[in-house]
Amino acid sequence: MAMLFKWLMRIAGALVVLGLVAVIALYFLLSRSLPDYDKTLHVKGLAAPVQIVRDNANVPHIFGTQDTDVFFGLGYAHAQDRLWQMTILRRTAQGRLSEVFGKRTLPIDRLMRRYDIYGAARDSVAAQTPEARAALDAYAAGVNARVAEINSAALGRGAPEMFIFNAPISPWAAADSIALIKLMAVQLSAQLPNEVRRARVSLALDDDARLKDIMPDAPGSGIAALPDYAALMPGTELPRHAAVAPPPQHPLSPFHPPELAGASNAWAAAPSRSAAGGTLLANDPHLGFTAPAVWYLARLDLAAGGVIGATIPGVPVVLTGRSDRLGWGITSAYLDDQDVHIERLNPDNPEEYLTPDGYKPFETRRSIIRIADEDPVTMTLRATDNGPVLPGSRYNLGAVTPAGHVATVAWTALSPRDTTVSAAMALMRADTVEAAIEAGALFVAPAQNLVVADREHIAMKLVGAMPRRDAEHESKGRMPTRGWIEANRWQGTYPYSANPEFINPPGGILGNTNNKTVDRPFPAHVSYLWGDTQRIHRWQRLMQNREVHTRDSFIEAQLDTVSFTARSLLPLIGADLWFTGESAPEGTPERLRQRALALLADWNGEMNEHRPEPLIYAAWLRALQDRLARDELGPLNAEFTHADPVFIERVYRDVDGAAAWCDVVQSGPKETCTDIARMALDDALVWITERYGTALESLRWGDVHQATQDHPVLGDVRLLRYFVNIRQSTSGGDHTLMRGRTSGTGPNPFENVHGAGYRGVYDFSDPDSSVFIISTGQSGHFLSRHYDDMAQLWRRGEYIPMSLDPELARAAAVGVTELLPAE
Known part of the structure; x- marks a missing residue:
C-alpha cells in the first residue's frame, strides 16, 4: 500500500511538472509575438528613415521625411499591434471567414459574397486621387514589412490567435483598406432591416393607423400616411406573418439589428461661446464593444502638419482627430442610402427579371467558399440593375417577398468608384473649415455628419452620396417596392451641394447626437429613420445652461449620465400609481411595488452605476413595451428588443388614438394604460427578484450594465475568456449622452454592448491641452500590458493628453523604432 501511494505521488508530481512545462512552453510561444518597440530594422519599400516613437500610453508618433514613408510607418505600427484584428476584418469583407472558422461563419460569408463589397473595393482603387493611391500603397508595404519580419524572425506568427487558428496571411493591398471602410458601412447600416420590419409590421397590424405608433417618425413636422404594404404588391399572394428565424448572431458578424446600428455624439463651439476664446470640438463615435477596441490612436507627422486621433487598423487615415489648425469629428448621419426592391421573375424563364423595358437576364457569376474541414460550397450570385439578389432567409425578406419574386438592394456602399478614403486623406491635410467641407465631396459611404472646427469657425456637413429618388416613389424609400416600376428606381445621386x-x-x-437634423420634403428629405430622439434634449440643456464653454464642460457633457427619457416618461406612465392607497403588508407584491415607486419618485434620472433606480426603471420600460405590443404583433414583438420612448409617449398621451395599444385584444375586459403600467412594473419586479432578490435598495445598475468588451473569437472559450475579455461596471444607458446601449436580448438584456469606444475633446485655444481615450488599450495581444491599460481610465471618465509635441512623446516613451531603407 505504501508503495502504491508512493507511485501515485510520483505520477501526480510528474503530471504537475508536465503541466507547468506545458504552460511555460505555451507562454513562451505566445509571447514570441509580443512586439519589441525599441529596435532598429532595415525594411524594403522605404525611401528614407522613419521613426516610430511610442509614448507612455503606447500611442505611436510617426515621423518621416515624406508622407508615403509616414503611411508606411503607420502600416507597420498597425500590424505590430493589431495584425489579427486586421486580417479577420479583411476576411469578413472578403467573405472568407469559413476558411478559418468552419461552417459556423458560413452565413456571414454567404451574405458578404452576395454584397461583394471586396470586389467593389478592388474596382475603387483606380478611382482614388494620386495622393490617396500613393498612401494606400505605402501603407500596404508597411503592413507587409511587418509580416515579412514575423516570418523571417519566427515571431510567433504575429499574434497568439494564429497558433489556435490556421489563418495564413496574404500580402496586404490597397483594396483591403478600402474594403474595411465599406465594412464599416455594413456595420452602420440600419435602413434595409428597418424597411423590411416596417413592411412586416404593416402586414401584422389590423389597424394601419397604428404603424406610426410602434414605428414612429422622429418628432417634428410629419409626412403623409403610408399605404399598407399589401397595397404596394397588388395581385400577389403575400406570406402574411410568415418569418424565418434568423441564425444566432455570431460575434464576428458585421450585420446588426437597427437598434445596434451606429451612433455617435459630436459638437462644437465658436470662439464667442468659448471661455478661452478658441473653438472647441468634442466627438465620441459609438460602435459595438470588442477587445481590442475598434479604434487605434496614432499621430502622423505629414508634410501639411501633424495630425493625431483615432484610426481603424487596416485603414491609413485619422477618421476623427485634429491637426494644429483643424479638428474634425463624425456621427452616423442615418442617411436613407438603402432601398429594397422586389423583382418579378419571368414565369417562363426564372433567369430573367422584369424591368421597365421588359424582361432582362440576371447578371450571374459563381463564387466558391472554402470551409475548414468541410467540402467547399459553390454559390450562384445574381444581380439586377437595382443591386444584388438577397436570399429570403436574411433580414426576413422571405416574409415580404411574394412567390415568383426575389428581393434586391440598392446601396451606395456597393459603388465601384468609392472615393471615401481619398476624402479622408484630403481631410487630414485641410487647414480650414472651408477646405474640410470641400474634402467631404469625395465621401461616398458610410454617410456621416462631419463636424469641423478651425481656430475661428465651426461647421457641420453631411458627407456621403445621397440617392436621388423620384417624387412618385411608391413607399418613399420606407418599405420594399416593385423594382420594375421606373418611379421606384434610383435616378443617380444628388450633387454634394444638396447635402445639408x-x-x-x-x-x-x-x-449632433444622431438626431433629426433637417425636415425637408421627400425626396430631398435625407431620412425618415433617425438614431436619436432623446439624447438631443439633454445636450441642448447642457449647451444652453452655460454662456461660455471650456474643455472641461465639453468633457462633462460627454460623460453625462442623466436620462431625459426617464425624467419625461416616469411621471407620465406612473401618473396614477404614485403614493396611492395605504401601505401594503411587508412581503407582498403590492408592498414591493410601493417600495420601487418610492425609489423612483426620489430619483433624478441619473443612470449611475451605483444606484438601484436605473435597473428598476429600465426593467419597467422593457416590460411595458412588451405588454403594450405583444398581443398586436405576436411573434414580431420579439424583434422590438428596446423600448421606444416615442411609442410609449404616444400611447400614454393618446396621440391620434394611440392609447388603443393598452387594451389587450384577446381579453374580455378593457384594460387602461394605468392597468398596463402597473402590470408591467410587477413583471419587472418579478424579473428582478428572481435574479437579485427583494432588497431593491441594494441593487446596482453597474452589476447588470457591464461593458462587454469581449474578444470576438476567444471570448467564449471557457478558460481563455478570463484573459481576453474586459468586463467593467458602467453608468449610462440607452438614452444618455454617455451612451451605453444595452443588448436587449439574452439572459441579461441590460449588458452594455455598444458605446463610445473613443472619446476626444479638442481645444484650439491651447491645442496641446486636447485629450482623448479609447476603451481598451492599443495592443491586440492579450499578454501585453497595453491590451487593457486604458480600460479603467475610460471607465472612470478619464483621458490622456492629445499632444503634437514630439518632445512630450519622447519624454516617457515605451520604445522608439527606427525603420531604415534596406540596402
Missing part, C-alpha cells in the same frame, strides 16, 4: 450643412450658426454652438 450648417456653418457658423448665430448661437455659436452646433452638434
Whole structure:
C-alpha cells in the first residue's frame, strides 16, 4: 500500500511538472509575438528613415521625411499591434471567414459574397486621387514589412490567435483598406432591416393607423400616411406573418439589428461661446464593444502638419482627430442610402427579371467558399440593375417577398468608384473649415455628419452620396417596392451641394447626437429613420445652461449620465400609481411595488452605476413595451428588443388614438394604460427578484450594465475568456449622452454592448491641452500590458493628453523604432 501511494505521488508530481512545462512552453510561444518597440530594422519599400516613437500610453508618433514613408510607418505600427484584428476584418469583407472558422461563419460569408463589397473595393482603387493611391500603397508595404519580419524572425506568427487558428496571411493591398471602410458601412447600416420590419409590421397590424405608433417618425413636422404594404404588391399572394428565424448572431458578424446600428455624439463651439476664446470640438463615435477596441490612436507627422486621433487598423487615415489648425469629428448621419426592391421573375424563364423595358437576364457569376474541414460550397450570385439578389432567409425578406419574386438592394456602399478614403486623406491635410467641407465631396459611404472646427469657425456637413429618388416613389424609400416600376428606381445621386450643412450658426454652438437634423420634403428629405430622439434634449440643456464653454464642460457633457427619457416618461406612465392607497403588508407584491415607486419618485434620472433606480426603471420600460405590443404583433414583438420612448409617449398621451395599444385584444375586459403600467412594473419586479432578490435598495445598475468588451473569437472559450475579455461596471444607458446601449436580448438584456469606444475633446485655444481615450488599450495581444491599460481610465471618465509635441512623446516613451531603407 505504501508503495502504491508512493507511485501515485510520483505520477501526480510528474503530471504537475508536465503541466507547468506545458504552460511555460505555451507562454513562451505566445509571447514570441509580443512586439519589441525599441529596435532598429532595415525594411524594403522605404525611401528614407522613419521613426516610430511610442509614448507612455503606447500611442505611436510617426515621423518621416515624406508622407508615403509616414503611411508606411503607420502600416507597420498597425500590424505590430493589431495584425489579427486586421486580417479577420479583411476576411469578413472578403467573405472568407469559413476558411478559418468552419461552417459556423458560413452565413456571414454567404451574405458578404452576395454584397461583394471586396470586389467593389478592388474596382475603387483606380478611382482614388494620386495622393490617396500613393498612401494606400505605402501603407500596404508597411503592413507587409511587418509580416515579412514575423516570418523571417519566427515571431510567433504575429499574434497568439494564429497558433489556435490556421489563418495564413496574404500580402496586404490597397483594396483591403478600402474594403474595411465599406465594412464599416455594413456595420452602420440600419435602413434595409428597418424597411423590411416596417413592411412586416404593416402586414401584422389590423389597424394601419397604428404603424406610426410602434414605428414612429422622429418628432417634428410629419409626412403623409403610408399605404399598407399589401397595397404596394397588388395581385400577389403575400406570406402574411410568415418569418424565418434568423441564425444566432455570431460575434464576428458585421450585420446588426437597427437598434445596434451606429451612433455617435459630436459638437462644437465658436470662439464667442468659448471661455478661452478658441473653438472647441468634442466627438465620441459609438460602435459595438470588442477587445481590442475598434479604434487605434496614432499621430502622423505629414508634410501639411501633424495630425493625431483615432484610426481603424487596416485603414491609413485619422477618421476623427485634429491637426494644429483643424479638428474634425463624425456621427452616423442615418442617411436613407438603402432601398429594397422586389423583382418579378419571368414565369417562363426564372433567369430573367422584369424591368421597365421588359424582361432582362440576371447578371450571374459563381463564387466558391472554402470551409475548414468541410467540402467547399459553390454559390450562384445574381444581380439586377437595382443591386444584388438577397436570399429570403436574411433580414426576413422571405416574409415580404411574394412567390415568383426575389428581393434586391440598392446601396451606395456597393459603388465601384468609392472615393471615401481619398476624402479622408484630403481631410487630414485641410487647414480650414472651408477646405474640410470641400474634402467631404469625395465621401461616398458610410454617410456621416462631419463636424469641423478651425481656430475661428465651426461647421457641420453631411458627407456621403445621397440617392436621388423620384417624387412618385411608391413607399418613399420606407418599405420594399416593385423594382420594375421606373418611379421606384434610383435616378443617380444628388450633387454634394444638396447635402445639408450648417456653418457658423448665430448661437455659436452646433452638434449632433444622431438626431433629426433637417425636415425637408421627400425626396430631398435625407431620412425618415433617425438614431436619436432623446439624447438631443439633454445636450441642448447642457449647451444652453452655460454662456461660455471650456474643455472641461465639453468633457462633462460627454460623460453625462442623466436620462431625459426617464425624467419625461416616469411621471407620465406612473401618473396614477404614485403614493396611492395605504401601505401594503411587508412581503407582498403590492408592498414591493410601493417600495420601487418610492425609489423612483426620489430619483433624478441619473443612470449611475451605483444606484438601484436605473435597473428598476429600465426593467419597467422593457416590460411595458412588451405588454403594450405583444398581443398586436405576436411573434414580431420579439424583434422590438428596446423600448421606444416615442411609442410609449404616444400611447400614454393618446396621440391620434394611440392609447388603443393598452387594451389587450384577446381579453374580455378593457384594460387602461394605468392597468398596463402597473402590470408591467410587477413583471419587472418579478424579473428582478428572481435574479437579485427583494432588497431593491441594494441593487446596482453597474452589476447588470457591464461593458462587454469581449474578444470576438476567444471570448467564449471557457478558460481563455478570463484573459481576453474586459468586463467593467458602467453608468449610462440607452438614452444618455454617455451612451451605453444595452443588448436587449439574452439572459441579461441590460449588458452594455455598444458605446463610445473613443472619446476626444479638442481645444484650439491651447491645442496641446486636447485629450482623448479609447476603451481598451492599443495592443491586440492579450499578454501585453497595453491590451487593457486604458480600460479603467475610460471607465472612470478619464483621458490622456492629445499632444503634437514630439518632445512630450519622447519624454516617457515605451520604445522608439527606427525603420531604415534596406540596402
